[in-house]
Amino acid sequence: MMDLEAFKELVAEIMSQGYDRETAGRYAGLIGDTPAIDAEGNVVVMDKGEVIARLKPLKFFEE
């Protein structure tokens, strides 16, 4: 469950990895509050069951 402020934080952090605003907004929505993490700790972005990107570990989801 993520409000607008948290969502904006997530978008900003994805953009800091070099993605443009539109892509970051889309990825943030796909990740949402259900992050998928691979064996290397990357955040996997999936759309309709397909992997579309792997982001470097995000501070937003760090313990």
Next chain:
Amino acid sequence: MSVFVQPLPFEEARDKLGSKTIITAPLSSSEWADVPTALLERAFFSSRIENGRFLQRGMDGINDFLAGNRETLPNGETALKIGGRARFVELMREFAIKEGMADLVPPDDRGGLKDITSQKRLELIFNTQVKQAQSYGYRKQGLDPDVLDAYPAQRFLRVIDVKEPRDWHAQFEDKVFLKTSSIWKAINQDFGVPWGPWGWGCGHDVEDADRDETESLGLLKPGEAVTPPAPEDFNDNLKASTDGIEPELIEKWKAAFGDQLVLEGDTMRWKGQGEEATVEAPKPTERTNPVSAALDLKVKGNLRTQVQVGIAAMDEVHDDGNLPKIPLRSSKKSSYGYFQRNIGPDGKSTANHIGVRTSGDWPALTTVHESGHFLDLEGIGSKGAYASQTGELKEVLDAARQTQAIAGLQAKMAATTSWDIRDHIQNYLLSDKEIWARAYSQYITERSHSEPLKTQLKARLAKAEFEQWTPEDFAPIAQAIDKLFTKLGWL
């Protein structure tokens, strides 16, 4: 020690601010000084301010500063929301003027401490609140057994010159006392606590003294252990005794604070504080495969109770088939909660854990919401794939998409010019996964008898329009979930 230049996002300082309740009252600063410390310490107030919106804005601003919260600017860059005192003063002044508060200041008082739009007054609010929160944080860290052993004492020293130094404080200047000494509480006559600020407008602070110095001053024998005091927990002393207080004064407070002040026998407290303890963890319902069996609770305190409220409600409503067991942890992340999964090279997901934010507004409801994601992945349809994406939840989602709440979100999205709002709605709130989790949390709330959940659902609906449903709007979704759970053999 400079405390006003950089935000210091340590949790203890934010906890201190978060323990406060906004209190509006027409009292002057000297009248506030009569209020018992237990209440004073847990109130976010400013003398003669009766505008709750102003105080809420101020408290949010201080929290943004302490947390180092960031915002996205129109050009897409991000910046600290409140980078320092000057920005706080600027924003609060604008807000006060918009609220018409400047018009209430008599001409003779303008620009001075009685003028809520003045730099002096707003700086005082910022300095006091930040200092209180940070000083509490430093004290709490300084009483950690390892830190206390290495730095058992502290020196009281002047760091800022003031126009009217207190005689009382002069005698303690540059003196070193054990951190555990009761002298610290005695020094702080205005606030009655053993941490700073040490008085209204006071320019004193403390600095650590190490073990060598402490022993050389004879405050400890060589190698002597120091016992930390009992934790000064925020939940201690939430109530103040009315013993010894003149009845006239209590009557005056009742009139000034109204229903913000709760009198119970010979104690008094702020409304909303000290009530959590009365929320009892509900008794679990007997079930063959309850959701509770799949959640390993790694949380404690009030959050544990809140999580148990959510779990008990799920257990009351349905079985869950056969879920793997995962940990449920407390979270300090910005999100109210999250459900994390691992993803293997084959693209298959496995549940990892659920996190629920300790300081969230509706932790029981969040617990149910995140459990909804867990059930979506591991409980309904094929394990390792979201049922919301493979068609098993089609009837529920079709029903949801016919509701006024979803139409409201779509209208809000169409009307906005903000990328953030549009993306939040389109890519997140309107996704199948998220609609399911919100629907599941409301279903559990409506079908269970949990009053705390019902209260939290109402609060969420009030705060985030269209993100939950009115009972009438939700009825077709509830029926679709009934049908689904019956088919799964969960009811």
